[in-house]
Amino acid sequence: MIVTVIPAVTGAMVLDDIGRDEARRRAVEELIKPEYQQESLAERIFRTIQDFVDGLTDSAPKGVAGGVFALAIVLLIVAALVALIAWQARRATRAHRAAADGLFGPRERTAAEHRAEADRLAGESRWSEAIRERLRAIARDLEHRAIVAPQPGRTADELAEAAGRELPPFAAGLAAAARLFDDVTYGEVPGTAEGYRTMADLDEGLRAARPAARATTPAGAP
Template structure:
């Protein structure tokens, strides 16, 4: 490339008449500069863009030219914000995951219910005394499910349905499988079909709860891997 530039004067001199007029001189210069070696030596658009970016960065950090150096503190602040955001995404996610895991563990048939089995039983008794039999049926069935989860017999996951729980609890307690399915039907009736609870259904649930509390399961499932 450099050789082309050094050779250019000699080439141009050899081709130029001794005394050209102005038009002839312009034509000769144009012809000379259109030669391939001159075109190859010209910077490309990418070269020009890279040079412009490099000049801009140099002016930015040197504080020279158009006051761009005033942007350096702003860029440093933006960089600090980016670092904080990245750290939050990296180190904050596990905390959110732990909170989500806690909420999943506490979910019971569609709601976030953190009460223990004993607390649910007390709530069912209070609702029954207050005449709210539907709430009593709902809480007592939840107490049965929570008891099985607390004893690590049946896993109760966020997507677990009452009927799904009863089928799996019935596999762990075959002698009570039919009663568990009937209890799930009572729960679904008051929970989703707006049916009123009855004293009879509460008596059945209370008897089932007592029997399951002392029953020895024939199998257990991992608490973390239940399915609906």
């Protein structure tokens, strides 16, 4: 047997000594009342949080020490929620800004300039930035050699897809490079020396590559 508190229709609180099944039935009946159905989502969330806080307070040891303990728990929960919201907001803002700038960012550079910047950043062990610059060098080089057409706002995935069609042997490497670029740019995954070396090796391999259709075209053919 359990003792359950059920709100009465008049607003008063009624104590009944009832069984578990009866308590469940009465709780369901209470929740389907019109006043609950008309409750907004924000009000429902607020009520849920309030019930949770009240539960913590009721279960805490009585007295000043218990009240301080319950308050500390509530403050920790609130701080965690605020931190989570702030992190999500920063991530969304960063992703939106990066998407607006496209693969290359706001500054126009040549492939050679991107490579030089990537090497400089790698020398300072700034691997995430170095990885981004090296993929930008790859993209500029492919555009300069007309393997892929220039496209404002192109993403790393779109570059990998377009270049992979023209250079099938490098399709898997390009797709992996795009994922690495996205991880260090949007996913907050830290770059590594190994990741940079992989990107640099791909860059060197692509610089000597030619599309299959062009490679098989006889010299002097139109």
